Amino acid sequence: MTSLSRRALLGAMLSSFALPLQASAPATSLRPRLRPDGVAEPPTVQDLVDAAGVSGISSLAVARLGSTEPLESVAADAPLPPASVGKTLTALYALAVLGPQHRFxxxxxxxxxxxxxxxxxxxxxxxxxxxxxxxxxxxxxxxxxxxxxxxxxxxxxxxxxxxxPEARLIDADQPDHVGYNPGVSALSLNYNRVHFEWKRQADKWAVTMDARTRDYRPDVTIARMQVVDRSAPIYTYADRQGRDDWTVAQGALGNGGARWLPVRRPAxxxxxxxxxxxxxxxxxxxxxxxxxxxxxxxxxxxxESRPLVEIAKLMLYYSNNLTAELLGLSASAARGGKPASIRDSAQAMSDWARATHGLRDVAMVDHSGLGDASRFPAADLVRLLADRQVHATLKPLLKDIDVKDDEGRPMSAPGFEVAAKTGTLNFVSGLAGYVVRPDGDDLAFAVVSGDLPRRASLSRAERERPRGGRAWTARARGLQQDCLKRWGALKAQG
Known part of the structure; x- marks a missing residue:
């Protein structure tokens, strides 16, 4: 469907419809109230999904606070990975078990x-x-x-x-060199990343590996780097003699630069x-x-760390994977002793969510959403978010999300606000949180899209920048924005 027809759909939607907010609804889109004779009905939420052109499955739902059933939904029970949207559950789990003022x-x-x-x-x-x-x-x-x-x-x-539990990395399917997939330990430092910097000196490169912060730059030997005369692969990693041994392709360095690499032996x-x-x-x-x-x-x-509630807010804002893993593992350890592994702890968290919040199909394999084997359907996400106590706890911790026009520019006065958590993996994109309405009648929502066959076809080397990934993500985020504008325009009734 063309962008023109998509704009036409949105124009009709925003200018003409009112949708009754009631406690229960069918499993598919509600029919809006009829306009006067001769005026076409506005588009349904399924029309928005169709117009977005996102390959794979798009799963979404929206509900009124306090309700256990969505007002409208599309494929809400589809078992998709939540990506970093899953961190919302981790934050709630840690806060409930450890308490908001807990310090590490x-x-x-x-x-x-x-x-x-x-x-x-x-x-x-x-x-x-x-x-x-x-x-x-x-x-x-x-x-x-x-x-x-x-x-x-x-x-x-x-x-x-x-x-x-200690682990060399969070998810084995990620490229070796990505800083968001470090080792995990109760003794962690600098988000378990080491700073790699290089500067060209004649026909050679000066290389440093350090544990820098603003005021300190101590060199380390636990991670070592060697520049190798090759064009590809850019990085290789080996676990050798108790150290992280890296090589980097000379042809990729240029005159100088820096990046953070993951640390596999955090303690x-x-x-x-x-x-x-x-x-x-x-x-x-x-x-x-x-x-x-x-x-x-x-x-x-x-x-001692800052209070947990502050850590949770930072985790949701910056979407740091290590923070999520340590919060989830700490909560599981506090409930029943040291878990056997990240996966074991994530299962305990999922069990807690089912028992405490009535979720049905959540099945996390980690606490960060980095592993694509996790499943958190939109129906369960909205069931969790629509709980009034969850809303009171989570909403102040979520990031404000811009509502954008069809050109991708933030709208100055959309008439509502959005507080939500984003989530992105290759060919997976999600957004879940709250449409914050001026009348105080907030809505809980989730929109998750995933093309899992396309994701599964990627090699590890392709997972940092897959061909077609940016265009697919742009379409998925466009659908999220279309849904937000639709739900922000709903008129409360009754």
Whole structure:
């Protein structure tokens, strides 16, 4: 269908129809009230789906708050992956289990006595699942040790990230080098990414790998990079001798640049950086060793995260995958002990959602939505979002979404607002949240599109920038915008 016919559909929709908001509805689009004789009925929501031209399946639903049934829907029970829209469930799960004021603690423990500036025992860096821990926080932690009088450690320097399941990556189907798919550990640092920078010097390149924040740039050896004379592939990765070994194609570097690469050994990465920060404070530590369990210890220093509710808001805004995994794993551990894996914890979260919120078909394989084997139908998304308590908890945490005209420009006064979570994978696009109406009668909605056969046909190398992916996503997002304008124009009745 042409863009002209799509515009005609939207014009008719926005100018002419009123849809009664009632508690129950058929499984397909409601029929709007008839206009005076001789005037054609406005387009249905199915017409919008047809006009969008999105290959695969588009699944959508909208409901009034407090209702368990949609006002209108299309293929609402289709089992599609939610992508990052699934983080809405993770946020609710963590907030319900841990509480909005929960803080994650990163601790430094000692196994012996501290006297006259000397610790006669081992020093242990212990992760508590803080997703926002960064190099500056470790510098602050090392400073607290110095302030406590520590000058010398006679024993080993150990690190422990085993309070939660550890994994080398979140989703094995992603390209090796994408920073949004790092390792996972209760001891994590800088969102488990290392900063790779290169500068051309004559016919060679100077390469650095560091754990930078605004004020610190400590070099690391846990991740190494070698420039190789080739044109492709751009990156290769190998797990070698306890380190992340990377190579990069010389032909892709140009004169200089930088990017973040994922860290596969987060706890070891954090320990190496902490040793550097301790050395800067006059405390020399041995080469870090991993602790498999925690012995009897005393606490020497700690760093606490910001409150969970703030972390959840940042997670939903920036859609950080590591944060979602650590929040979900921490909630599962608090409910029933340390889960066996990310997948095991995600299943526990899905079970909780079914028991607590009456969801029917949700089946997550992780907490971030990165894995395309997760399933979260639009009907379940809307059933969750339409819960008034969920609305009160989640709506203040969601990002404001622009309502755009047919040229893709933000509308200055659409007459309503949208607070929602986006989600994108290759050939999967979703948007779910609330149409915020000036009369206070907000609507919960979800629109998810997916062409799963097309996604499944991609090789790992193609998944960063697949051919046709941008055009497909643009059409899917166009459908989302069309639905928002339709639902924002609904007139409450009764």
């Amino acid at each position: 603690a990163t601790r430094v423990l000692g196994t012996g006595t501290l006297a006259n500036g000397r610790l006669d025992g081992d020093l242990i860096l212990v992760g508590g699942g803080d997703p926002g821990l960064d190099t500056a926080d470790l510098a602050d932690l090392a400073g607290k040790l110095k302030a406590a009088g520590l000058r010398e450690v006679r024993g080993r320097f150990l690190y422990y990230g085993g309070a939660l 070891a990465y954090a320990a190496e950086v902490f040793a550097t920060m301790a050395r800067a404070n006059g405390i020399v530590l041995d080469t870090p060793e991993e602790a498999r369990s925690l012995p009897a210890t005393s606490e020497l220093a700690r760093h």
